[in-house]
Amino acid sequence: MFHTILIANRGEIACRVIRTARKLGIRTVAVFSDADADAQHVRLADEAHHIGGARPQDSYLRGEAIIEVAKKSGAQAIHPGYGFLSENADFADAVLAAGIAFIGPSGASMRKMGSKAGAKDLMAAAGVPVVPGYTGEDQSPDLLQREADAMGYPLMIKAAHGGGGKGMRIVRTHDEFLPNLESCQREARNAFGRDRVLLERYIEHPRHIEIQVFGDSHGGALHLNERECSAQRRYQKVLEESPSVFLTPELRAKMGAAAVQAAHAIDYANAGTVEFIVGADGGFYFMEINTRLQVEHPVTEEVTGLDLVEWQLRIAAGEKLPLTQEQIEQQGHAIEVRLYAEDPDAGFLPGSGTLQTLRLPMPSRNVRIDSGVVEGDTVTIFYDPMIAKLIVWDEDRPRALARMREALAACEIAGPKSNIAFLERLVRHPAVVGGSIDTGYLDRHLDEFLSPAQTDRVLLLAAATTRLLAQEADARTAAAIGSDPGSPWAIADGWRLGYGGSRRLAFAEGGTRIELVARGHSGDYVIELDGASHTVSGARLDDEALSARIDGDMRRFRALSDGDDVLVHDGRQRLRLHAEAVYRREGGDGGSSEHRIRAPMPGRVVVVQKQPGDAVSAGDVVLVIEAMKMELALKAPRDGVLAEVRAQAGDFVEGDAVLATLEQ
Missing domain, CATH: 3.30.470.20 (ATP-grasp fold, B domain)
Structure with missing residues (x-):
């Protein structure tokens, strides 16, 4: 058995391998990128070494840097995990050439399976059933279009190298083929470094x-x-x-x-x-x-x-x-x-x-x-x-x-x-x-x-009750540690002279604002929601559990109130709300955002398909960004003419950044 191994990966698989190795008394070496300097696999390993920048091609795809770390640390073997270099035959061969064991199949076996096209041909020869399709090396778009038309639709385009659902598209008509081919090849090239594809008959309901x-x-x-x-x-x-x-x-x-x-x-x-x-x-x-x-x-x-x-x-x-x-x-x-x-x-x-x-x-x-x-x-x-x-x-x-x-x-x-x-x-x-x-x-x-269009009313009432009980508990705690533990301010019941006070609550759920009015205290409330009154009685919040009679029926929820966030769960579904200020200033910049195309999240621009002055229709793809190993198409929000494009291929952009605008 080995005395030291290096894990050429990150995340949960790196942690998983480290724990098994530790169980067997094997010393572990981790590698990490700029983005993973404080990652858990780095902290779990016996030692860890920096190998480059945040992008995979600058770190976890740098086989020579990983092998150098293995030599320097005295590792006898390298575990590739999954993804990155785990199915790279050249890396497996290079590891062995360096006198280090590769914890996986040989480069020769990988090459036979590394191409889905070659694998299908080999399996067919071995008598294993395969799906009919095209696996040839000629990758010209015209030939692939002809093969697709001859095979018939629906069919699937698949990246010949790699996996994980990347570089795969279902095509149902002739006109869909070339756009999907281009996108599939680009995604495969970015994910696996190679853009060869194969075509195969798509089996419905498999x-x-x-x-x-x-x-x-x-x-x-x-x-x-x-x-x-x-x-x-x-x-x-x-x-x-x-x-x-x-x-x-x-x-x-x-x-x-x-x-x-x-x-x-x-x-x-x-x-x-x-x-x-x-x-x-x-x-x-x-x-x-x-x-x-x-x-x-x-x-x-x-x-x-x-x-x-x-x-x-x-x-x-x-x-x-x-x-x-x-x-x-x-x-x-x-x-x-x-x-x-x-x-x-x-x-x-x-x-x-x-x-x-x-x-x-x-x-x-x-x-x-x-x-x-x-x-x-x-x-x-x-x-x-x-x-x-x-x-x-x-x-x-x-x-x-x-x-x-x-x-x-x-x-x-x-x-x-x-x-x-x-x-x-x-x-x-x-x-x-x-x-x-x-x-x-x-x-x-x-x-x-997906989430239902309408939030369950009972969950809303449970969330409001949780918030009310938490506010009352916070007030009692603050009074208990203050100079006057018997202060009437320790009773957070909204009391007013001469009548029972009411408290307003406001929550945000996604982009929706929810407002409620509550009367009562100590677990007994009348809550007004959308013009209707609901009774909550006998509410108790104990050890992350809320029990209460809501409109006469006893219900139990898992309930958490953490700062301004409230979570309730009835055993089947959950609701998470963020408490907002009850009163807020109306207004804003008054401007419409329909002329802006924003990045929905941080990422890298991979394609700019339109330029300033181009006429676009609503839904036209203007840019494509890549984030977390997937492509996101950014589309024109309406018909118009592009006024400016603020990014180019290769740029890293922040979430919500304006990447292009339409003439107003």
């Missing part, structure tokens, strides 16, 4: 099933059963589970055997994932092999009881596979979701900023947290905005879903917006509960998973 495989350097190979990843949005997985409710024992055995056959075909060693697309009839087709550990590997660990990172380390050190296929056991059901800094109600726009609040459930046998950040850390614009992976396990799927609902209810993130509420609706949706979701369901029915 399931996404992947098989975890392991091979060793002694010719052994086996599989650890499947993970279902059919809950996806724009090819990004949002929920993974094992086992799949879709597979029969017979289909599971066939797919497992095909996955092992695929591993043998490329002399595979270490961890890999064979991904299949499965039709409604049970027909399955090879999509790709991810020659690395997958983000969703914890669900396999939870149902098998195995540490896959430990397996990686042992196999890279030359050991044989720890178990035989017959010894692989599977127990219970595991589910994983990913908490992201993003705004689902704004098109899943990635977020960035300081995690002012980060509350996650307490880890246990049933709940696991994999995260690379803690409260106070910053989610930057340079990398994936994942905050944490939330994994649950229980004896069967219904109980695992219940565990996930409980775990999500215990999560709270303040600072950048998050997808927690979206995930809470997801794990309650009939398509997920019933196990019928396919890879396109979320995109077809996204409105079913």
Whole structure:
């Protein structure tokens, strides 16, 4: 076994590898960029070295700098994690050439799988079913258009190198093909450094099933059963589970055997994932092999009881596979979701900023947290905005879903917006509960998973009650530590001479202002909301729990009042409000923003498609910025003529910066 390893990655996967290495008594070395100088993986490792600027190409994609750190620190092996250089065959070869072990497959195996096109051809030759399509090296737009037309629509354009849902587009008509091709190639070039694509027939309503495989350097190979990843949005997985409710024992055995056959075909060693697309009839087709550990590997660990990172380390050190296929056991059901800094109600726009609040459930046998950040850390614009992976396990799927609902209810993130509420609706949706979701369901029915247009009135009343009780408690505390503990000012009841006083409350929910009027005190209130009166009685706030009779019905909520923020959760949905000043000055600059095109978040301008003087129509793309590994098209808000463009390709811009204006 190794005595020192270097982790050529960041975030939760770097933290994950460090913890397993520590368990085995292995010393760890981390690398970090300018943006990650205070990151958790840097603090967890035994030592850490700076390797460059914040952009991946200036740091985590600099293989020569990483190898130099490994030599300097005496590391015997390099673990690439996932993303960045994890599937770069040249890097794997360079590591070995430097006399250092690469914790992953060989460069030769990667090259066979690094191109989705070559992989499909190889798998077809090995007898593994593949989806029909075009995998040729000729990448001229005219030829690709002809191949697409001949294949027929719908079809999928896929980046031949890389993964993670980047560089993929569904095209349904001839006219959509070239614009999607250009965007797909640009995204692939930015994410993976290569812009080759392949075309393949798009199977409607498919399931996404992947098989975890392991091979060793002694010719052994086996599989650890499947993970279902059919809950996806724009090819990004949002929920993974094992086992799949879709597979029969017979289909599971066939797919497992095909996955092992695929591993043998490329002399595979270490961890890999064979991904299949499965039709409604049970027909399955090879999509790709991810020659690395997958983000969703914890669900396999939870149902098998195995540490896959430990397996990686042992196999890279030359050991044989720890178990035989017959010894692989599977127990219970595991589910994983990913908490992201993003705004689902704004098109899943990635977020960035300081995690002012980060509350996650307490880890246990049933709940696991994999995260690379803690409260106070910053989610930057340079990398994936994942905050944490939330994994649950229980004896069967219904109980695992219940565990996930409980775990999500215990999560709270303040600072950048998050997808927690979206995930809470997801794990309650009939398509997920019933196990019928396919890879396109979320995109077809996204409105079913987004915030309702109208806020639940009961939640609003609970939030107002929480705020009132917190204000009264604060007043009592202030009086108790003052010079006059018996002061009448310790009673925050809004009392006025001769009549019961009222208190006004104002909250902001997104861009909406909510105003209420409350009378009463000490847990008994009449609250006016939108012209209607509601009674709240017997309200008690104890240890983050609010119990109260609202309009006669007893209700219980998880409730937090933190500064000016109030959070309530009724067990099914949450509401977060920000308290505002009750009275505010009316007015503003009076100017319309319809002539401005702003950056929705910090990022880098990758394309400027229009110039000053160009006529544009509402919805025309003027600029494209890249942030957190995704492209965002900035469009004209109305018809008009561009007056100015204030950015050019390559510029880094701040959130809300005006990048272009229309003539007024």
